Amino acid sequence: MIRAVLVDVDGVLVTGRPKDGLHWSHDLERDLGIAPELLQRQFFTQHWTDVVTGRAGLCETLAPVLAEIAPSVSSEALLEYWFARDARLEEAVLQDIATLRRNGLTVALASNQEHLRARYLSERLSLAGHVDRFYYSAAIGARKPDSAFYRHIERDLGAPSGALLLIDDTIENVSAARQAGWRAVHWTTPRRLVDIVAETGE
Template sequence: MVDVDGVVIVHPEPGGWSTHLERDLGLSPSLLQSAFFAPHWPDIILGRAGLRERLAPVLAEMAPELDAGRLIRYWFEKDAHLDHGLLAQLAPIRAGGVKLFLATVQEHECASYIWDELSLKQHFDGIHYAAELGFAKPEARFFRSVSERSGFSPAEIFFIDDKQANVEAARLEGWSAALWDGTRSLASLMEEAAKSEKSDVRPGG
């Protein structure tokens, strides 16, 4: 199981996709945050509302010259920075018969974009995401739902994420998990996790 934002997709700018939003589209990132993301994102990310359904009326009020479709396309394209080094490390693992899945907090349109247009479907066997599941990391039900849908028991899953809270939550659900920051190889993290699991085994347990 592999996280997306901060792991498979790593933006070169600290401010992410909206770094040059005001320059390029005339829209203030802070205004977008307060008018759209703060009130609407919780419902969108959990699949309770559609992205365009909530974004269009907000833009009609604060930037009527800007179409929701144009902003969404800009957003997704500016965020499309794949970590090809990680994908290269994952390829031989998958070639060896290990199933690879994305386990990510996304809404429906972005999940479809990264899967189809960024062609992550060529590198992974499936995607499990928040809007489809109705739960987001680090909630325990996210990990339980992913495990159930994947058909693998928690003990069979190894997971990488760039947030420690998500790693710890996954471990509480019985997953083997490691923090990914791009400084260590995937092989070393997997080896360390395997050693940790062996050391946790106690005689007579």
Template sequence: MQRCLMLDVDGVVVTGRPEDGKSWATDIERDLGIAPEKLHDVFFAPHWSGIVTGGKNLTDVLAACLPVLAPALTVQEFTDYWFEKDSRLDEGVLAECDELREHGMRIFLATNQEHMRAAYLMDALALRDHVDGMIYSAQLKARKPQRAFFDAAARHSGSRPEDLILVDDTETNIIAARDAGWQAMLWSKGARLMSLLEIR
């Protein structure tokens, strides 16, 4: 059976904001008037787990949270800022994806995402041009490192667990993938897919 590469997005394919690779929220207080700690307390801490596993709608949650965080800001303005500031692509990784696919390897993005950003990544950032598809947490109703994510991802890919290879920058996800019967390799900045996969 042909091996199938499952590639994490944030930290591997997308590496922060375009200008310098820092977190998308680095200057959010200066730019939007939202203190990062307040964003965490009001939005991320109570809601993100539900959003990223498909149980809550991002737009609905932001519509409820923004009057507390930044009353003059619309949901569209906030998501535009967020997605555009978290969109630096590792062109080297994408070039290697293209080469691997030319040699017959199937590649899926396997990532913790909600629906709107998943669509942004595939369409606005054109990641669909470099992979065979995206498998993401809100779609599966489970997130890495939950075992349900890996089992569902295997089903969606049509591959056996032993033919799947996860490349991810988070150690807990690597351990969970191996526990699910996958091969898994920890990504570090500056690495090369070909080297990790031992392809010359």
């Protein structure tokens, strides 16, 4: 029997720019003069694992990279731009989360995030008020698909692995959850969470 549903954030609950759903960096070069592929190569490829697992701070790591590739842009300015444009909430998912909670299920977010965006999601987008818990990689010290991420959640919820259901748009994360004994569904197209829970079984 499912006791808790763990919902991924990016790609499931949050889907790009509020106005059109495009990736947050779609107009980055036009707006801030930073080529997305350069930012990917110089920052995300080299530093993101340390940042998203809490081993390095986002601003402290981003600042020297921007000093090289975009000296006129501060890390604070880029983060404000990024977070505001990576904030489209899927209302149907929020509605289904509310329904599942009313039906007695624990619903939590389970996401690879660093501390600043996790706070933005929780407070500015008010996601903390929609779920029972928010598990994210920088706070845990491990990211999906690392098994330590899943084991941390099991311990915190005090639930057996078979009672947990992950809904995630990344197949590697889904496969890792299944290997950990969880139930898991690969989110490829928008669906109703209530239907997924019903289909997955009690």
